[in-house]
Each structure stands twice: as C-alpha cells, then as structure tokens.
Amino acid sequence: MTEVNRDITMEIGDREFTFHLTPQDVTKYFNSTTNNNKVAPANNLLVSTVKQEERASLKPLLANPVTVMELAGALLEEYSPDIDIIVKKSSATLTA
Structure with a gap:
C-alpha cells in the first residue's frame, strides 16, 4: 500500500477549510483514541x-x-481510499 498525502477541502457554513492529511496524522489519531478519550x-x-x-x-x-x-468523521471518510471489501460468512461446523 502506498502512502497517501491528501489535501481535503471542507465547506463549513460559509467558510472553506483545507486540511493536509498524511498516514502519520491518521495513525496518530487512531492510536490516541480510547474509550474515554x-x-x-x-x-x-x-x-x-x-x-x-x-x-x-x-x-x-x-x-x-x-x-x-x-x-473529524467527515475528514477521515474523505481520506479513506475506495476499496471493495466483502466479508463472507463462515459456515458453522458442529463437532461431536
């Protein structure tokens, strides 16, 4: 997977804000997020x-x-790459 640095502009009310995101920024965010923080x-x-x-x-x-x-949610959603993910159900195997 390649590193992706992206500039993302969001319109908030009547203002525009541009954010520069790097993989390091996103990793730091996820690593600092906890149940209480x-x-x-x-x-x-x-x-x-x-x-x-x-x-x-x-x-x-x-x-x-x-x-x-x-x-933050909108910013991360826009930063996320578009990939196809399919999670297949596993079949339950009964053992006797």
Whole structure:
C-alpha cells in the first residue's frame, strides 16, 4: 500500500477549510483514541492538519464536541481510499 498525502477541502457554513492529511496524522489519531478519550484526539487532528492561516477561524467551530466528531468523521471518510471489501460468512461446523 502506498502512502497517501491528501489535501481535503471542507465547506463549513460559509467558510472553506483545507486540511493536509498524511498516514502519520491518521495513525496518530487512531492510536490516541480510547474509550474515554475521543474528542481531544479528533480536535487535535483537525487543528494540526488545517492550513495554519485557517486555524484561528476553525477553533471557534470546535467548541461543541459533537461538531468536532462530525468534522473529524467527515475528514477521515474523505481520506479513506475506495476499496471493495466483502466479508463472507463462515459456515458453522458442529463437532461431536
């Protein structure tokens, strides 16, 4: 699998924000997410990957934790490659 660096632009309200994502950014996000810590890693992902000149405009939008999670989710969904995955059901084998 090749490393993918991507610039992703999201329109939030009447503003556009451009995020530069690398595999390292996404890995850091997933590795820091725990059952009790989801919003802070999502916030960090957004703040650390948005263009520096747009950071000040983005921060007020991150006051609501639900917004943080929605934005991070949309960003990660767009970053994800389009691949076909089929999970086949395994047949249950009874042993006597």
